[in-house]
Amino acid sequence: MIPSIEWVNNKIKMIDQTILPHELKFLEFSDYRDLAKSIKVMNIRGAPAIGVAAAMGMALAALEYKDLLKVDFLKKVEDAAEIIKNTRPTASNLFWAVNRILDIINKSVGTSLEICEEVVEEAKIMAQEDITVNKNIGKNGAELIKDGETILTHCNAGSLATVQYGTALAPIRSAIEQGKKVSVIADETRPRLQGARLTAYELNYDKIPVKVISDTSSGLLMKLGKIDRVIVGTDRVTSDAVFNKIGTYLVALAAKDNNIPFYVAAPTSSLSLDDTIDDVEIEQRDDSEVSCVLGKVRIVPEGVECLNYAFDITPFELVTGIITEDGVFTPRELLERYKK
Secondary structure (H helix, E strand, O other), X not given: OOOOEEEEOOEEEXXXXXXXXXXXXXXXXXXXXXXXXXXXXXXXXXXXXXXXXXXXXXXXXXXXXXXXXXXXXXXXXXXXXXXXXXOOOOOHHHHHHHXXXXXXXXXXXXXXXXXXXXHHHHHHHHHHHHHHHHHHHHHHHHOOOOOOOEEEEOOOOOHHHOOOOOOOOHHHHHHHHOOOOOEEEEEOOOXXXXXXXXXXXXXXXXXXXXXXXXXXXXXXXXXXXXXXXXXXXXXXXXOOEEEEEOOHHHHHHHHHHOOOOEEEEOOHHHEOOOOOHHHOOOOEOOOHHHHEEOOOEEOOOOOOOOOOEOEEEEEHHHOOEEEEOOEEEOHHHHHHHHOO
């Protein structure tokens, strides 16, 4: 897949994921406020991708204010950071990226223009780092996959959810590059259908065998022996659980009941190990995403309220292992290695 987001001529260029798979269209942003809106409405989504988008948004803010006196520059970029942070509350990559840029800004002794140049360079570095991290996740996760396996995934944690290559799909890509025959079953992932629209799109684009199922089918397919392994991505890993797209918890329960390994692909930028379940705000989105299919066909009677939690909580006891760029770890090993 082509990169989902790039920095080109001091602008952000990214794929509009809201109209896939029907059209491949690119958006360009030169204003961090517009970039923030694009994160909120999910023109770009996926924890690593919105982390890089947030960093690039901070670079746009630095460019806008580079001619101000330093004291005014610092105030304006702080304000921009708050706007970007307030777009989506659950994914830790968003906050990690903004805070990393703020750290660069606060430690710099340069002028406003010099700080701006540092921020732009850092955002570019973060984009390249994301690709490297994903490929290392792929290499580590590929060791788990046997030739001929069928992997179930939920939501989209592929190239579109990152700068390129993916997290949950990275081990699959790497295993195929090693010559293994691997096929994918993708949950449709209601209500925004990221599995049906995005995972299926990018795997088909790359000629990787994929089939789409309704979210209610995965348990049956496990029971019938048609799934060998589950690999999902994550928006945040706390000290006791994994936060991922709504429906992940049910997939993990079914995997546990059928003795199927359940793995989570998580770049270390998604780790929030000083937090617990109680510290995380689970994003609730507009109920129209549930009542209407992709905003077009209403399937719920008028006047009936819908609940629309964007993420759910999968406790560590349901997780076989977590794949990072450094290796594959049980939840206990993960805490021993990374928790401060």
